[in-house]
Amino acid sequence: MMRAVEDRAVFGAGEVVVTQDAVHEEHELRQRVMDRLTRAVSANGGVISREELSAFDLGGGSTRRLVDAYGAGIWNPKDLKATLSIVSSPDGPYDDREIDGGLFRYDYRVGSTQGQNTKLRRAMELDLPIVLLRKIAPGVFVPVFPVYVVEDDREAHQFVIALDESLRFLRDPLHPTTDERRYAERITKQRLHQPEFRGRVIRAYSTRCAVCRLAHGELLDAAHIVDDSDADLGQPVVSNGLSLCTLHHRAYDRGFLGITPDYEVRIDSALLDEVDGPMLRHGLQEMHGQRLGLPARRVDRPDRDRLAWRWARFGAASA
Ligand SMILES: [Zn+2]
Numbered sequence: 001m002m003r004a005v006e007d008r009a010v011f012g013a014g015e016v017v018v019t020q021d022a023v024h025e026e027h028e029l030r031q032r033v034m035d036r037l038t039r040a041v042s043a044n045g046g047v048i049s050r051e052e053l054s055a056f057d058l059g060g061g062s063t064r065r066l067v068d069a070y071g072a073g074i075w076n077p078k079d080l081k082a083t084l085s086i087v088s089s090p091d092g093p094y095d096d097r098e099i100d101g102g103l104f105r106y107d108y109r110v111g112s113t114q115g116q117n118t119k120l121r122r123a124m125e126l127d128l129p130i131v132l133l134r135k136i137a138p139g140v141f142v143p144v145f146p147v148y149v150v151e152d153d154r155e156a157h158q159f160v161i162a163l164d165e166s167l168r169f170l171r172d173p174l175h176p177t178t179d180e181r182r183y184a185e186r187i188t189k190q191r192l193h194q195p196e197f198r199g200r201v202i203r204a205y206s207t208r209c210a211v212c213r214l215a216h217g218e219l220l221d222a223a224h225i226v227d228d229s230d231a232d233l234g235q236p237v238v239s240n241g242l243s244l245c246t247l248h249h250r251a252y253d254r255g256f257l258g259i260t261p262d263y264e265v266r267i268d269s270a271l272l273d274e275v276d277g278p279m280l281r282h283g284l285q286e287m288h289g290q291r292l293g294l295p296a297r298r299v300d301r302p303d304r305d306r307l308a309w310r311w312a313r314f315g316a317a318s319a
Contacts, residue, residue: 018081023126026081030129032058033066033084034145037131041143045202045217045243046195050139067133067141074109074116082123083116085131086161087141090196101176102184103167104132104147104192108157120159124149132161134196142199144191163191197236198222204300205243210293211257211265212283214245221249225306238295239303247283256284258314261307263292266314 036058041048053067066085068075075085086106088098098105109116123130129146136142144163151160151173162168164187170180201222208215223242226233234240242259244252251257258266267288274280294301 018126022081023128026126026128029080030084030146033064034129034131037066037143037145042218043216045207045220046199046222047136047140047142047203050141053133053141066131072109072116074120076116076119081119082126082128083120083130085133085143086120087133087135089135099185099188102181102186102188103173103176104161104163104188105153105156105158106149106161108159117159120149121152124152124159132163134192136196136200137203140199140203142196144195163187193236197241200238201241202243204238204241204295204297205293206296208243208293209245209248210242211244211248211287211290213293216245219245221246223249223252225302225310233306233309238300240306242292242302247279248287251284255314257287258311259292259302259307260311261304263294263302263307265290265292 033056036056037048040052040056050067054065054069055063056066058064065077066075067087073087074083075087076083088106090098106120120130122128127148129148131143131145132147133141133143146165148162148165148168149159150162150168150170153160153174160173162170162173167184167187170176170184176184198221202217202220207217207220209220214220220243223244224234224236225240225242228234228236242252248257252259256268256271258268260266265287267284271280272285272288274285292302
């Protein structure tokens with residue numbers, strides 16, 4: 001582990017000597033990468049492409065590669081002391097092989113305990129944040145950041161990754177208590193599953209609102225048709241989602257806007273009778289009777305059974 005000495009100190013990270021200045025510099029660079037990533041991902045509706053990651057724009061005319069060029073999971077830029085990003089490829093929205101006790105586990109690069117794993121271990125020793133890239137389609141990722149390597153499980157050949165600042169300080173990440181486990185599971189849902197659902201849904205709708213076609217990723221949400229508290233129908237699958245702008249999402253959730261199982265938008269009858277400014281008129285009343293915008297892929301379209309379940313509730317509320 002790292003050993004802080006005095007000013008201008010040296011850290012013993014494996015056999016490599018790293019000065020405090022160098023660590024500070026890497027923190028700043030990573031902060032800059034993550035700030036820019038936040039903006040880029042938001043504009044894209046929660047995802048980023050391999051192409052963008054290959055020459056990621058850091059502003060001021062500079063770019064940096066954020067993913068390995070040859071498809072390796074661990075990206076170790078030559079000029080950095082530690083790993084910058086890791087890729088994980090869940091097979092689908094239910095694939096939780098990587099989660100154990102609420103904590104994310106990342107396999108060593110096959111072949112040795114050293115090699116590319118060394119720099120990932122160093123990220124742990126130097127407390128440097130990294131980016132987790134969750135692959136949701138070929139060449140499409142939902143980035144999760146900052147994440148931290150908190151434990152090296154040499155026996156299992158796995159690193160334990162904290163998906164959130166708050167999970168960095170567990171006393172024993174290899175043996176979480178029941179409470180810690182429950183907490184970690186909640187964080188996993190917030191940090192992995194919800195952003196993945198959002199990324200998959202908004203992407204399926206080509207980054208547009210299904211009601212009004214607004215095309216700004218920053219203003220789009222992935223709405224559930226059946227709430228995720230419903231064990232039968234509430235799964236985080238694209239066919240249980242709708243890409244909606246924040247206005248239409250809220251209107252849908254508050255019962256001002258309904259969607260029939262035949263993909264038609266309806267507005268609450270009382271709201272239709274109101275007289276007010278352009279937002280009410282254009283944003284809501286004129287949506288009445290519009291066809292819902294649908295994903296190109298049939299498999300991504302909203303499930304009619306789920307729409308019917310939800311529509312029955314809208315009908316009851318606005319009757
Ligand atoms: Zn909209």
